[in-house]
Amino acid sequence: MNGTVALVTGASRGIGRAIAERLAAAGAEVAVHYHQDKDGAEETLARIGGRGFVVGAELGVPGDVDEVVEQVSAGLAGRRLDVLVNNAAAPPAGPIGTDSEAAFDRLMAVNVRAPYFLIQRLLPVLADGGRMANPAQTSFAMTKGALETMTRTLAQELGARGITVNAVAPGATRTEANGAFFEVPGLSELIVAQTALGRLGSGEDVAEVVAFLASPAARWITGQVVDASGGLHLGVGQQAGQQVG
Template sequence: MTSPFDLTGRRALVTGSSRGIGLAIARTLLSSGAHVVIHGRAAAVVAATASALAEEFGAEAVSTAVFDVTDETSVVAGVAAIEAAGAIDILVNNAGVQHREPMLEVSLADWDRVIRTDLTSAFLVGRTVARAMVVRGAGAIVNICSVQTDLARPTIGAYTAAKGGLRNLTKAMTAEWAPHGVRVNGVAPGYIRTELTQALLDDPTFNAWVLGRTPAGRWGEPEDIGGAVVWLASDASRFVTGQVVFVDGGMTAVV
């Protein structure tokens, strides 16, 4: 029997997949048989990432897309270019940014940049891709949330607001698109070791806080997120929609 986790024959777009968690998600989807569109804003970085993945998984398994997820015109054109080569069966809204500054000091421009990148982009890309999914009557969207979907820490107010909004955007998408066969779920990573969080990991005080706050006693690795995404993108979760799965080593389960 074919495994319900098998994604052979399906095409997946992972935004922000040239590095970090997005790249790990792309690799796991490739390992599960999907064709993956590597996305980013820096064409050279996207091309280099795709080339490395093509050497491992085959040139036919990887393609690229370069567009700004915060600009509607760019999103529409970028998605159309991808769909010209084949339908997008799976969308992973992963692109995001972080900004650390007390809310009493953060500028409106920085607030808007975080909200636009971490929340509005999921709406823009999600809606654009979902239009064709609704017509076909099938599709899976996975929004990458965060433990800040449920929790808050000082100095990351915009990020917390965006990720909390992304949870309810996931529910709103489900309410409108589930009747048309489109499933929408979220994956909420805990503290994951990436190049973007390396400075936090190198801070002895912050590192000790993460290790003490996480029942599993460690930082997550980017690869820890991929399995949950594959599950939510595959037929193994065919009756799961509107949910956010926390992959956080137990952080949100304890006080």
């Protein structure tokens, strides 16, 4: 990936940072996007040896895409964008019984609308043969379902340009942002017991999958949702059936 440029949204920490680090290790220059954590984004940039630039913008608000595109275009300085990773996402807002219209609208704005229009606006500078990737409560699951559908339709639409479009579906992935969640007594053990590979995932696990999809080796894979969960829930249905029988 030497000489390529990638934009990773939400790259100030967690899975986004791991993806930025992995792509940089493969030779890419990375536009490190963040919303609030500028220090985290600067740390990500430092960890990849300064090979890239920082992009600061809140997603899901009016003018968000304009702000991102303006900063990315300045950083590209006339070059093409080779890889777009829509990693940033708003967290789940809760079960449907306690959800609110404002929280639902926020989820849709960040998790669906922002990636959609970011892709639209960046298509003119996305190199032919480029790569796009899009990395639980009802409303949250709806946003991810929308991204999966968008992945398939865009793969068909952009195939003529040699652009591949794939989504990565992580399982239980522990990061610094959600570490407290996995401290609930017994929760990690329960998840690990339902995971074929016998452990929680890490940001680096997901980053390796994204790096593969962004590489020339994945040039014949498009329109797919790649499970990067370590085999979460693979045997649950079968075990349940055995118990009932």
